[in-house]
Amino acid sequence: MADDYPGVDTFVEDTAEDIAKMEIRGAATIADAAAEALAVQADRSDAATPAAFRAQLRAAARRLYETRPTAVSLPNALRYVLQGIDGETVSELQESTITRAEEFQVDLEQAQERLGEVGANRLRDGDVVMTHCHSTDALSCVEAALDAGKHVEAIVKETRPRKQGHITARQLQEWGVPVTLVVDNAARRYLDDADHVLVGADSIAADGSVINKIGTSGLAVNARERGVPVMVAAQTIKLHPDTMTGHTVAIEMRDETEVLSEAERADITGGNPADEGLVVENPGFDVTPPRYVDAIVTERGQFPPESIVTLMRELFGDTTAEPWEA
Numbered sequence: 001m002a003d004d005y006p007g008v009d010t011f012v013e014d015t016a017e018d019i020a021k022m023e024i025r026g027a028a029t030i031a032d033a034a035a036e037a038l039a040v041q042a043d044r045s046d047a048a049t050p051a052a053f054r055a056q057l058r059a060a061a062r063r064l065y066e067t068r069p070t071a072v073s074l075p076n077a078l079r080y081v082l083q084g085i086d087g088e089t090v091s092e093l094q095e096s097t098i099t100r101a102e103e104f105q106v107d108l109e110q111a112q113e114r115l116g117e118v119g120a121n122r123l124r125d126g127d128v129v130m131t132h133c134h135s136t137d138a139l140s141c142v143e144a145a146l147d148a149g150k151h152v153e154a155i156v157k158e159t160r161p162r163k164q165g166h167i168t169a170r171q172l173q174e175w176g177v178p179v180t181l182v183v184d185n186a187a188r189r190y191l192d193d194a195d196h197v198l199v200g201a202d203s204i205a206a207d208g209s210v211i212n213k214i215g216t217s218g219l220a221v222n223a224r225e226r227g228v229p230v231m232v233a234a235q236t237i238k239l240h241p242d243t244m245t246g247h248t249v250a251i252e253m254r255d256e257t258e259v260l261s262e263a264e265r266a267d268i269t270g271g272n273p274a275d276e277g278l279v280v281e282n283p284g285f286d287v288t289p290p291r292y293v294d295a296i297v298t299e300r301g302q303f304p305p306e307s308i309v310t311l312m313r314e315l316f317g318d319t320t321a322e323p324w325e326a
């Protein structure tokens with residue numbers, strides 16, 4: 001792997017591994033870790049010339065980019081850092097990369113806080129939210145509502161196959177929020193007890209479609225049928241610039257062992273684990289059409305999904321190059 005990415009620091013390699021293995025996970029957290037990795041790459045660079053420095057940084061960005069395909073916050077973070085660096089010498093470039101990465105991380109934190117305040121305005125005292133997966137953007141809305149003195153309760157979907165709902169439940173418990181944990185299949189039944197569906201996003205497309213953890217779209221369709229509004233909490237780094245020019249968002253397909261262990265497979269196939277007649281599909285994400293989403297809450301205010309393209313144009317212009325082509 002190291003040969004494919006010459007000059008890439010071991011810290012970048014480790015971060016990339018952690019993202020790929022989902023030890024670092026969730027779109028905002030991945031973006032933060034990627035910016036940090038570029039800063040460390042810059043700091044530890046042994047490049048003799050500015051050109052060599054830039055080549056190493058581009059290789060580091062490529063290594064990080066190739067970990068997981070769906071959360072656009074990752075290429076957006078890489079692009080932000082790479083496009084912003086400036087300098088004539090290696091040490092100027094090092095300093096500039098570190099400053100730019102730090103700036104990104106501070107902005108990320110502030111955006112999440114502001115988004116939380118916007119989202120909290122939609123939550124009334126005593127409301128019950130139903131969550132899916134674990135989203136730091138979604139939870140920041142609950143946190144801000146609690147800070148404003150509102151009582152909030154949560155119905156937390158387990159979120160198979162990796163059960164990120166447990167992370168959400170743990171965080172809410174720490175904040176003193178009463179939690180009812182349900183298996184994914186029970187969600188429709190419990191929607192009658194919910195005032196909002198509150199989820200995050202890995203990417204938002206130009207038509208307002210929301211790409212988030214698998215199961216989000218089914219939840220949103222059921223919520224519409226039950227009359228429960230769906231609120232998507234997503235910082236603007238979740239806006240996918242390539243979708244303005246017609247590109248689709250890649251949906252990550254994950255390993256079958258997350259769904260079915262080898263022993264379970266053998267059990268189904270009568271002891272033949274290599275049986276090709278049994279196919280397991282394990283998509284990590286799905287696409288919720290804009291008509292099932294009531295509001296996209298960002299640090300710039302809340303938007304109906306159909307109008308998100310205006311914000312996208314303002315923020316990204318025509319930028320659709322790969323991060324290292326910046």
Ligand SMILES: O=C(COP(=O)(O)O)[C@H](O)[C@H](O)COP(=O)(O)O
Pocket residue numbers: 025026027028029071132133134135136137138164199200201202212213284
């Ligand atoms: O779908 C997931 C995480 O998927 P995974 O566990 O596969 O990474 C989260 O809802 C979004 O990434 C938003 O999270 P955040 O609001 O923290 O960016």
